[in-house]
Amino acid sequence: MNVTTDLDTRFRAAAVAEGLVDVRYDVVASPVGDLHVAATGRGLCRISYRCDAWEEELARGFGARVLRAPLDDVRRELDEYFEGRRRSFDLPLDLRVAEFPAAVLQELAQVPYGRTDTYGGLAARAGRPRAARAVGTIMNRNPIPIVLPCHRIVGANGALTGYAGGLDVKRRLLELEGAIFQG
Amino acid sequence: MGTMATPQVPPFERFYLMHRDEVLGYLRRLLGARAEDAWQETFLRALRAYGRLEHGRHLRAWVFTIATNVALDELRVTKRTVPQVDLEPAVELQRDAFRELEHLTGALPPTERAAVVLRYGYDLPYAQIADALGSSEEAARAAASSGVRRLRRTHERDH
Numbered sequence: 583m584n585v586t587t588d589l590d591t592r593f594r595a596a597a598v599a600e601g602l603v604d605v606r607y608d609v610v611a612s613p614v615g616d617l618h619v620a621a622t623g624r625g626l627c628r629i630s631y632r633c634d635a636w637e638e639e640l641a642r643g644f645g646a647r648v649l650r651a652p653l654d655d656v657r658r659e660l661d662e663y664f665e666g667r668r669r670s671f672d673l674p675l676d677l678r679v680a681e682f683p684a685a686v687l688q689e690l691a692q693v694p695y696g697r698t699d700t701y702g703g704l705a706a707r708a709g710r711p712r713a714a715r716a717v718g719t720i721m722n723r724n725p726i727p728i729v730l731p732c733h734r735i736v737g738a739n740g741a742l743t744g745y746a747g748g749l750d751v752k753r754r755l756l757e758l759e760g761a762i763f764q765g
Numbered sequence: 766m767g768t769m770a771t772p773q774v775p776p777f778e779r780f781y782l783m784h785r786d787e788v789l790g791y792l793r794r795l796l797g798a799r800a801e802d803a804w805q806e807t808f809l810r811a812l813r814a815y816g817r818l819e820h821g822r823h824l825r826a827w828v829f830t831i832a833t834n835v836a837l838d839e840l841r842v843t844k845r846t847v848p849q850v851d852l853e854p855a856v857e858l859q860r861d862a863f864r865e866l867e868h869l870t871g872a873l874p875p876t877e878r879a880a881v882v883l884r885y886g887y888d889l890p891y892a893q894i895a896d897a898l899g900s901s902e903e904a905a906r907a908a909a910s911s912g913v914r915r916l917r918r919t920h921e922r923d924h
Binding site: 603 | 774775777778779781785786787789790793801804809812813814815816818919920
């Protein structure tokens with residue numbers, strides 16, 4: 583006895599409407615692969631390039647009531663971004679990080695579309711100029727890549743260094759924004 | 766002495782995907798065409814309680830318990846008591862025998878229907894059926910036994 587798509591959709595909508603879900607997630611197709619996106623009642627809380635043990639990670643971070651359900655606003659803004667029609671995001675965020683990472687991510691959010699900054703530069707603007715390595719770690723653990731644009735942070739010599747989604751993805755995002763030229 | 770690791774509560778999505786189909790099947794057997802609303806109510810109730818679960822043990826029996834409560838509410842069974850003392854000898858069915866009688870379960874009184882379907886349709890042990898019915902294990906066994914006898918009588922009468 584299989585649950586029909588219609589019945590399944592109605593249940594998921596009712597669960598969200600009743601506010602019974604700790605965190606819901608969706609999968610958004612993009613030119614850099616499928617993006618796993620998640621939001622709590624407060625806002626967007628995760629974007630991930632990888633999907634292994636994704637529900638478990640969400641449960642650990644936000645509660646066991648994890649449910650897949652449409653995140654239309656997130657999908658729309660990401661679509662617009664990848665179509666080149668959006669330069670910044672208007673989505674509310676639910677960031678649950680310590681004080682320094684929060685300060686760094688807040689500064690990161692100010693790096694404009696199509697521009698890059700360095701780990702050291704970001705560290706300085708977050709008030710700890712010698713913390714470039716710590717900033718590297720914070721970029722690596724960025725819970726909401728793309729929307730918090732850690733792809734715009736590069737090495738002091740301009741090298742792309744690392745990216746959770748892989749260097750190819752970082753390069754494509756910077757190309758999309760016109761920050762580097764396709765080579 | 767090793768200790769058994771307590772299973773964690775899985776993310777609700779996994780729990781839901783694992784049980785949604787068989788719970789709908791169960792409710793169809795109990796409620797027929799009214800099963801869909803009861804199915805949604807079952808998983809909404811599960812979701813309401815899910816954040817308070819302390820471990821991931823017996824989740825299948827747990828969701829069957831919720832489904833049974835929803836179904837018996839729907840069937841307006843207010844008196845959940847089943848015979849505590851069963852004077853007749855307990856009867857058990859083989860799986861094949863149940864398949865032959867399965868189509869007749871709709872005519873059983875609701876608690877007997879739930880007990881029989883949980884026992885033979887879903888292989889739940891009597892301890893878990895007792896939880897689902899909110900009764901003692903002995904009473905759950907009696908309800909299933911009585912249901913089986915009733916099924917057999919109906920079957921013999923029709924043949």
